[in-house]
Amino acid sequence: MSTELPVLTSADFASDQDVRWCPGCGDYSILAQMKKVLPTLGIPQEKICFISGIGCSSRFPYYLNTYGIHSIHGRAPAVATGLKAVRPDMTVFVITGDGDGLSIGGNHLMHAIRRNLDINIILFNNRIYGLTKGQYSPTSPLGKVTKSTPMGAIDNPLHPLSIAIGCEATFVARSIDVHIKHLGAMLKRAAEHRGTAFVEVYQNCNVFNDGAFKHATDRDTKAETVIELEHGKPLIFGKERSHGIRLNGFDPEVVDLGKGISEDDLLFHDEKAVEPSLAYLLSRMRYPEFPEPIGVLRAVDRPKYDHELNYQIETARADKGPGDFDELFNSGETWVVA
């Protein structure tokens, strides 16, 4: 790199707008981590664009001094596709939520991921509709009592990571709003991945769904309920690092280390596994039966849609030249009227 980039700080990425999330909202933490990560990416501010849909999370672009579009409900991945198709030079983040991304915008999410567009999708999962004041969301658990489910939710919930892996996402990770160092690291890894990076962030809605992820954030329990994935390492968790995950046939099981079970008997994490089966298995590990994995579940390479699209344009131009309109108009059968 011959051009020197100005040294940017977190403050350079703050827009002049007042942040209007409810006090105590998990979104503040995600915004703070994002502002910390952006200056470390080595990308000029003007080359970054945040695109969101509708919902609490989707106000995100207004608070960052980059290019941005606050679009319509669920459509951010499609807006990003258009931008990225014509401007592969831009670094694009899509900010979405569980309702925006998995309900009204499920189709676009699925297709952005399967195309492996080079964008970063950050899905804030608070398992509730916050902006519309407390209806159940596609990630709300069965039986969840909300304004629209007074007798409890009867819809089986979706699990964002399983959806992403089902669409063969090339990068899938999970973090937690209050786990700030880990969150920052995941955002950075996502930004550095070439292809669609999908990050689920457990995010607390302290107004409509307080404590939805208490099991994963509570100091006293989190060591037993969360397992931090590390590439090439065995799956070990617990305050004393005394439990592990072992494969029993096709299914994971929790085992205690010692008593004839050593680390070598455990499942070793391989984020680069070509087949998504292992990542999918990890995405199915859920509280309370299992500790819930955080970290990078999958990080593999596959051709990127925007790259392929523009490569076809360049190839066609190289083969046929830039296109001559007079030649085009006069192609095929023509006749002259004198």
Added chain:
Amino acid sequence: MSASTDQEVNGAAKSVVQLEEATVRFAGDSGDGMQLAGTQFTNTSALAGNDVATFPDFPAEIRAPRGTLAGVSGFQIHFASTDIFTPGDALDTLVAMNPAALQTNLGDLEPGGILIVNTDSFDAKGIAQAGYDASPLEDGSLSSYKLFEVPMTKLTRGAVEGLGLSQKMADRCRNFFAMGLVYWLYGRSLDATLRFIESKFSGKPEIVEANSRSLKAGRNYGETTDAFVSSYRVDRAKLEPGTYRNVTGNQALAWGLMTAARLSQKDLFLGSYPITPASDILHELSKYKNFGVRTFQAEDEIAAMTSTIGAAFGGSMAITTSSGPGIALKGEAIGLGMMLELPMLIINIQRGGPSTGLPTKTEQSDLLQAMYGRNGESPLPVIAARSPGDCFDVAVEAWRIASRFMVPVMLLSDGYIANGAEPWKIVDFESLAKIPIVHPAARENGEPFLPYERNQRLARPWALPGTPGLMHRLGGLEKQDGTGNVSYDPDNHEEMCRIRARKVELVADDIPPQELTGEDHGDLLVLSWGGTYGACLSAARAARAEGLKVSHAHLRYINPFPRNLETVLRNFKKILIPELNMGQLDLMIRNRFLIDTVRLTKVQGKPFIISEILHKINEIAA
């Protein structure tokens, strides 16, 4: 009007009848290759120097059960030595490949017209499937036509004998036999179609040979059979000098869009989801990647629209193509495009509605959808193409408006224009006016950038992502004018709604005044828009020939209307508005000008024929 001369053809005395114009329809099963036959006859007629207008008409089903009424596909060609604007009211010649095609098309054949039938398909099953009690070839019901009974299946099989083709393959050459016969009937050269066969089936020499033989066999049959005593000639039309080619509406539209992009030094982005009758634009544009055309086949109509918005933000000439049902799905996103005040084109190739409606048939029933089909106060410029060739000009014009005013423009075409073909005078690219677009430059001085600062046309700057110092956020929430920041201020909201509406109104200063044909004062003005142009123009012309004081005005610009439109309208005692809907432009004209009108509406999935409009004109005049 015809002149007859006797002439020796191949030893047999056959007369050649000179005609000013003729209308021919090929009709058969949807698997019979009638669209191909029609297209080839069109190209050949155009190459012979005729003016041509076509009307392909096919069922929504790809292959309805063979021999059924539902499976009939037709292609109508009107060709003339004068300038013509419609595919013709009634048929001079009908080719019916089977009983079902005869049943569904005979009503359009002029009494005394030429009827060519493939007798081999008139077996008991085919006759029954078409709903006939007895063979119409034998019950005398066709006595008012010049009936030619041709065993086409048998003759075609004979022509391709020895090539080793299966019977099924041999029978697939029948359309070429039928074409050959019609080519002979109208004195057409086989050359262009032989060239087409060579290139279309290159690499399959036996198919090239079979189709070529069938075509020639059809021609020879006409020439040698005693049954055909006359053939017909339609001379070259006196078109404006220049080099011509044939274009369909969708093709001309695609080329116009590419041209507009180049004229504005932009790459073209198309976000589209397949839908009849718009898909051919996607197919056509996807061929021209070297022209800088990026086509994105989206996962749905909404993604097609929102990706268009993303590409517009990114600085491309961004467009989306669809038809009514797709436009309905795009509604919310179109509103976002309008709110973001980014230039883009939304193209609706209208078809029969509502809901899935009549996907392969034509209608003009999405005008009010284009005008008002979005939530909130969300006016957009609306412009409409009138004919296949006109699609080219309208595409360029739509982009000129969109980029000048920073606004999404609705462009309306319809299935009739989209699939129809006409000669197009090839333009010289260099002669086309450039479309200048300026993007604000980078700012290093920290001076704040106002994304909603406006020029005299109320257009805001089109700042491109990646430009240093211009970082800004756009969104669908109401915004403060100037800064573009989210604003819930009541007065600001009202002002913004009025600004966005005023901006669209200002387009009226940028478009030519409304023109008309005929006198600018009179008893009756026929006012039309879109694909009814040809029928309305021709009807008004015919009425003037009858001595009536009838003029015709055709609207290209529907929102806003040309500034002088009210004056134009008030110079006539009566206004007739023919439309292929239940009176949508009529509603707009009455609402806008408080002026009385007469409506003529038709919603049959079919275009107007001239006589329908002429009849109404005469009724009003009486």
